[in-house]
Amino acid sequence: MATPLLQELATPAAGILLCRHHFPLLRQWVNGKPLVYLDNAATSQKPQVVIEAMMKYYEEENSNIHRGVHYLSERATLAYEGVRRKVAHFVNAAHEREIVFVRGTTEGINLVASSYGRVHVGQGDEVLVSTMEHHSNIVPWQILCEEKGARLRVVPISDDGEILLDEYEKMLSPRTRIAGLAHVSNALGTINPVKEMVAMAHARGIPVLLDGAQAVPHMPVDVRDLDCDFYAFSAHKMFGPTGVGVLYAKTHLLEAMPPYQSGGDMIKSVTFEKTVYNDIPHKFEAGTPNIGGGIGLGAAIDYINQINLEAVQAHEHDLLAYATQAVAGIKGLRIIGTAREKAAVLSFVIEGIHPHDIGTILDSEGIAIRTGHHCAQPVMIRYGIPATARASFAFYNTKDEVDALVKGLHKAIEVLG
Amino acid sequence: MSQLRELYQQVILDHNKTPRNYRGMADATRTVEGYNPLCGDHYTIYVKLEDGRIADVSFEGAGCAISKASASVMSSTVKGKTVEEAQRLFEEFHRLVTAGRRDEDVDLAALGKLAAFAGVNEFPARVKCAILPWHALRSAITGGGATVAIE
Numbered sequence: 001m002a003t004p005l006l007q008e009l010a011t012p013a014a015g016i017l018l019c020r021h022h023f024p025l026l027r028q029w030v031n032g033k034p035l036v037y038l039d040n041a042a043t044s045q046k047p048q049v050v051i052e053a054m055m056k057y058y059e060e061e062n063s064n065i066h067r068g069v070h071y072l073s074e075r076a077t078l079a080y081e082g083v084r085r086k087v088a089h090f091v092n093a094a095h096e097r098e099i100v101f102v103r104g105t106t107e108g109i110n111l112v113a114s115s116y117g118r119v120h121v122g123q124g125d126e127v128l129v130s131t132m133e134h135h136s137n138i139v140p141w142q143i144l145c146e147e148k149g150a151r152l153r154v155v156p157i158s159d160d161g162e163i164l165l166d167e168y169e170k171m172l173s174p175r176t177r178i179a180g181l182a183h184v185s186n187a188l189g190t191i192n193p194v195k196e197m198v199a200m201a202h203a204r205g206i207p208v209l210l211d212g213a214q215a216v217p218h219m220p221v222d223v224r225d226l227d228c229d230f231y232a233f234s235a236h237k238m239f240g241p242t243g244v245g246v247l248y249a250k251t252h253l254l255e256a257m258p259p260y261q262s263g264g265d266m267i268k269s270v271t272f273e274k275t276v277y278n279d280i281p282h283k284f285e286a287g288t289p290n291i292g293g294g295i296g297l298g299a300a301i302d303y304i305n306q307i308n309l310e311a312v313q314a315h316e317h318d319l320l321a322y323a324t325q326a327v328a329g330i331k332g333l334r335i336i337g338t339a340r341e342k343a344a345v346l347s348f349v350i351e352g353i354h355p356h357d358i359g360t361i362l363d364s365e366g367i368a369i370r371t372g373h374h375c376a377q378p379v380m381i382r383y384g385i386p387a388t389a390r391a392s393f394a395f396y397n398t399k400d401e402v403d404a405l406v407k408g409l410h411k412a413i414e415v416l417g
Numbered sequence: 418m419s420q421l422r423e424l425y426q427q428v429i430l431d432h433n434k435t436p437r438n439y440r441g442m443a444d445a446t447r448t449v450e451g452y453n454p455l456c457g458d459h460y461t462i463y464v465k466l467e468d469g470r471i472a473d474v475s476f477e478g479a480g481c482a483i484s485k486a487s488a489s490v491m492s493s494t495v496k497g498k499t500v501e502e503a504q505r506l507f508e509e510f511h512r513l514v515t516a517g518r519r520d521e522d523v524d525l526a527a528l529g530k531l532a533a534f535a536g537v538n539e540f541p542a543r544v545k546c547a548i549l550p551w552h553a554l555r556s557a558i559t560g561g562g563a564t565v566a567i568e
Binding site: 201218332353355356357360361364373377380385387415416 | 420421424425429430433442454455457458459466479480481482483540546
């Protein structure tokens, strides 16, 4: 079924420009130039409907949830729990109780490492991650391994930025207790064959956590099809607000896991002798949550469902191909991350020019990119570089903006080359 | 654009391309690493101290144009100065990049070529780039730690 917005996306530039208008921030000028926002892997911009949904919540519904018998509390509870249903549907979870609200991907992974990890990882055991992980899918496991005397093992990647599947399979050992893998790499853009990797781990009885922060905004995700055990993602990278995210986990795992944080809302009854924990997912949601943020996430999902992720994917694929070709002619430029399957992330270095200088010069042209190690220092070490410049696209970006980027890069070379 | 020219002054571009005193020093009295984990700027500053004077100073490493030029201009400025003079320059330079050239306390004459870094003040994210080599130098001449990390 083609919604009006999908039709806009299906038509060329004019349609895309209409969608851009849903994002008020993109209308501004920076340093005397129209803003070109190419830092979407860091955080996406928010459409008017998300901003308005949150405003409306605070203007009309604000109240604490799961507690009051009064009108507002019931309304807020209904709205918040409605978002949980929406999320479950969005990632095709079997049940809404498998959706735990967290602060973001980082907290989701920390929850699994602390709760599931503490129970299942012991001395001499192994936790498996890949070279391309974000620090948030490294450090929680590292801390767990240090505490337990376990070993963090790292699957190598090819020069193109693809996980070496043979090595991965070999490293799934009888001591491996869990594997933590990026669905899409934030620094390289690689889309990993996670369905296959989950199957390979499951064949050995090993559960898998997927870091979906960079996947969810760009492609349809079906957790049951992937058959992953845990899947974490953040609202703010999918056109929603900061401070709220989702941990999906299979029911039987959540049921067996001990609480992560404790306090109000995660309990059924408390006496000084004994506390009875609440049912899942509430057992993992201590304290008043980010209700307004949750409402914003719900609105972001509605928005994404309207624009259709397949159409988004096709447009971003075009943009990446266009950008990859456009920068190919720039002397001394090397793309870091050239996997066959890539999301719209263009990470690169230019010989003789540090990424920070590139970032400053592009900024003077109103172009926002990210420079640095992208919270993936092991990736930088893998390629023997201190940092990269990274342009990351969303569906609201245009080929004109890619042209502006290329022009800006020529200027950087002119100034510093 | 004018702000950008102010940042990437000719002196800075020149020192970035052809850094002065860019070498190791086998007989250094003090060796200090300056590292910014956030952007990967990483320099080693070598200092030879003789009777409270900086007899020689050199550096090696990699980073952005601002940090490399800063290390280079710094090395040619402090060579031959006493430890006290170098510390005063550190303070003067720090004031320049954090407060800007219009700050009336900034002694532009005393700064000499270092005044080229005045434009950094307009780019808050780049102030740490300019200051990194100076932190390493100060640590070297005052005998502090072997690694200086700033973010």
